[in-house]
Amino acid sequence: MSKIRIGIVGYGNLGRGVELALSLTDDMQLIGVFSRRDPATVQLADSSVPVHPYSAIDDFRDQIDVLILCGGSKDDLPEQGPALAAHFNTVDSFDTHARVPEYFAAMDAAARSGGNVAVISVGWDPGLFSLNRLYGEAILPKGETYTFWGKGLSQGHSDAVRRVPGVKAGVQYTLPSEPAIERVRSGSRPTLSTREKHRRECFVVLEEGADAAQVEQAIVTMPNYFADFDTTVTFLSEAELREQHSAMPHGGFVIRSGLTGADQSTNQVVEFALKLDSNPEFTASVLVAYARAASRLAGQGQQGAYSPLEIAPALISPKSPEQLRKELL
Amino acid sequence: MSKIRIGIVGYGNLGRGVELALSLTDDMQLIGVFSRRDPATVQLADSSVPVHPYSAIDDFRDQIDVLILCGGSKDDLPEQGPALAAHFNTVDSFDTHARVPEYFAAMDAAARSGGNVAVISVGWDPGLFSLNRLYGEAILPKGETYTFWGKGLSQGHSDAVRRVPGVKAGVQYTLPSEPAIERVRSGSRPTLSTREKHRRECFVVLEEGADAAQVEQAIVTMPNYFADFDTTVTFLSEAELREQHSAMPHGGFVIRSGLTGADQSTNQVVEFALKLDSNPEFTASVLVAYARAASRLAGQGQQGAYSPLEIAPALISPKSPEQLRKELL
Numbered sequence: 001m002s003k004i005r006i007g008i009v010g011y012g013n014l015g016r017g018v019e020l021a022l023s024l025t026d027d028m029q030l031i032g033v034f035s036r037r038d039p040a041t042v043q044l045a046d047s048s049v050p051v052h053p054y055s056a057i058d059d060f061r062d063q064i065d066v067l068i069l070c071g072g073s074k075d076d077l078p079e080q081g082p083a084l085a086a087h088f089n090t091v092d093s094f095d096t097h098a099r100v101p102e103y104f105a106a107m108d109a110a111a112r113s114g115g116n117v118a119v120i121s122v123g124w125d126p127g128l129f130s131l132n133r134l135y136g137e138a139i140l141p142k143g144e145t146y147t148f149w150g151k152g153l154s155q156g157h158s159d160a161v162r163r164v165p166g167v168k169a170g171v172q173y174t175l176p177s178e179p180a181i182e183r184v185r186s187g188s189r190p191t192l193s194t195r196e197k198h199r200r201e202c203f204v205v206l207e208e209g210a211d212a213a214q215v216e217q218a219i220v221t222m223p224n225y226f227a228d229f230d231t232t233v234t235f236l237s238e239a240e241l242r243e244q245h246s247a248m249p250h251g252g253f254v255i256r257s258g259l260t261g262a263d264q265s266t267n268q269v270v271e272f273a274l275k276l277d278s279n280p281e282f283t284a285s286v287l288v289a290y291a292r293a294a295s296r297l298a299g300q301g302q303q304g305a306y307s308p309l310e311i312a313p314a315l316i317s318p319k320s321p322e323q324l325r326k327e328l329l
Numbered sequence: 330m331s332k333i334r335i336g337i338v339g340y341g342n343l344g345r346g347v348e349l350a351l352s353l354t355d356d357m358q359l360i361g362v363f364s365r366r367d368p369a370t371v372q373l374a375d376s377s378v379p380v381h382p383y384s385a386i387d388d389f390r391d392q393i394d395v396l397i398l399c400g401g402s403k404d405d406l407p408e409q410g411p412a413l414a415a416h417f418n419t420v421d422s423f424d425t426h427a428r429v430p431e432y433f434a435a436m437d438a439a440a441r442s443g444g445n446v447a448v449i450s451v452g453w454d455p456g457l458f459s460l461n462r463l464y465g466e467a468i469l470p471k472g473e474t475y476t477f478w479g480k481g482l483s484q485g486h487s488d489a490v491r492r493v494p495g496v497k498a499g500v501q502y503t504l505p506s507e508p509a510i511e512r513v514r515s516g517s518r519p520t521l522s523t524r525e526k527h528r529r530e531c532f533v534v535l536e537e538g539a540d541a542a543q544v545e546q547a548i549v550t551m552p553n554y555f556a557d558f559d560t561t562v563t564f565l566s567e568a569e570l571r572e573q574h575s576a577m578p579h580g581g582f583v584i585r586s587g588l589t590g591a592d593q594s595t596n597q598v599v600e601f602a603l604k605l606d607s608n609p610e611f612t613a614s615v616l617v618a619y620a621r622a623a624s625r626l627a628g629q630g631q632q633g634a635y636s637p638l639e640i641a642p643a644l645i646s647p648k649s650p651e652q653l654r655k656e657l658l
Contacts, residue, residue, distance in 0.1 A: 138621075269604040281590050309641070311641055313638050318470075326429065329426065
């Protein structure tokens with residue numbers, strides 16, 4: 001059987017994760033990486049894979065089955081996504097929740113115009129967490145769904161810390177509250193405040209001569225980002241930050257706590273949890289599995305946009321439905 | 330919109346659970362229950378729903394959209410399933426793992442002969458656990474999948490306990506080993522023996538004059554059932570058994586521990602866990618959600634057998650794909 005031919009658009013942490021995830025599959029091959037940077041400056045993990053300028057991508061229409069889009073949701077995907085979906089089957093990790101309907105519509109129209117398949121919002125949230133919210137509420141219609149995030153590095157909150165005057169460098173971790181998770185797991189359905197669900201930990205390198213107390217106060221009182229949370233600030237050296245805080249862990253929990261039975265008095269708790277040592281490598285692994293689904297849907301003659309919610313699970317596995325039923329049911 | 334018209338075949342714990350689960354939906358209605366017992370002796374939760382003899386079921390072909398089959402996998406489904414799938418859309422919880430391919434083939438042929446849809450092996454294992462094994466291995470191809478069951482009442486093992494001479498009544502619980510789960514959660518990928526993964530707890534009422542030590546010895550050394558496990562036996566009175574051990578809790582864990590990255594050194598752990606206060610009520614809730622999918626697949630003109638692995642998640646939700654994307658992505 002011929003392999004599914006993949007192109008990667010954008011080579012940051014996510015693009016690199018996709019390259020590595022593809023190397024763990026037997027049924028997919030990486031044809032090339034497309035970058036807006038000077039291709040000579042893009043160093044792949046596998047130096048035998050060619051890097052092409054993004055501007056030349058249309059020349060590769062006949063050589064690529066699925067493009068995996070590894071750009072950002074804010075600036076890259078809204079523009080690149082529809083332009084590429086008109087000419088290629090695509091998979092992306094669009095994650096701006098409020099703009100999903102609009103992006104889906106744009107990708108659907110573009111993909112249909114070219115007879116292609118576009119799979120959007122692939123990853124873990126949105127993505128696997130969305131799937132678990134769906135299974136939970138469909139199976140247990142009476143109940144509550146809870147999402148907790150972390151422990152994980154938050155890019156947006158780390159940026160906010162770094163904008164505080166006196167901060168030279170820093171990172172922020174979001175941590176789920178273990179007591180809150182235990183309450184939810186127990187089958188109670190508490191109403192939890194923002195402060196009760198998560199706390200925040202900041203690790204900060206001060207500028208020469210900056211006032212630690214002032215910096216800490218500026219962080220913990222920052223509206224929207226920290227004021228509603230219990231936040232701790234730890235100061236450390238630049239070397240310590242580099243050594244101890246360079247990884248990109250993340251994860252979280254989706255818990256559906258439902259009720260069944262004659263008087264709706266039977267507790268049923270469904271939990272999905274991720275503990276990821278690398279957020280981009282995991283998201284990349286999900287993208288690669290759904291690239292397989294995109295290729296199959298296109299092979300069936302399907303067209304238009306999809307999210308993981310509308311894709312049969314068997315389509316993401318390299319195994320046949322027969323083999324999956326025999327091994328996994 | 331007209332409601333999906335449901336019939337229940339078989340009214341034991343599972344059938345009753347289905348009746349109760351249907352009452353929590355807004356888009357489905359129970360048309361009737363079909364039983365091989367004398368209908369006058371079958372007491373439903375809602376006495377306004379008619380009970381019909383199983384032998385008359387073919388008369389209801391035009392009044393029922395989906396039949397939910399609540400018989401057992403050993404004796405009932407292999408015979409009833411294909412007979413009914415020839416005339417109705419069906420959903421069942423067939424769970425004899427080794428016979429799934431054979432049952433799927435029989436249901437597929439029967440359903441196609443009548444232009445119907447048959448969804449098999451719906452529940453949590455097989456079912457939701459199977460789905461999570463699939464997502465786990467497709468996303469993290471390098472890794473190990475672990476399944477732990479319990480704490481839960483095991484019907485087969487309880488029957489084995491009750492067959493021991495001197496035992497008047499009793500139940501058996503399967504318990505997952507917490508230390509083993511913690512090792513797997515940590516990202517290590519241990520090889521675990523049967524004894525390391527689960528232990529067993531028996532609660533036994535002795536016959537008048539039976540020798541407790543002898544009964545305990547007979548249980549803990551029983552081949553296949555108990556000899557390979559750490560098993561405890563607790564003796565109690567018939568009243569205590571009834572008061573403390575009448576519920577049917579169950580649950581368990583599916584954990585995929587995978588590796589990503591350049592040298593496959595990044596740990597990624599995906600966990601799915603169920604804590605069910607009533608096993609039959611939860612299985613019934615899954616059946617009802619997949620009855621919705623069966624009705625939709627049939628409405629699209631699909632035919633033949635399906636398992637949850639081949640069914641797009643959105644099909645089990647009462648919400649539209651647009652609403653699901655807006656709310657859950």
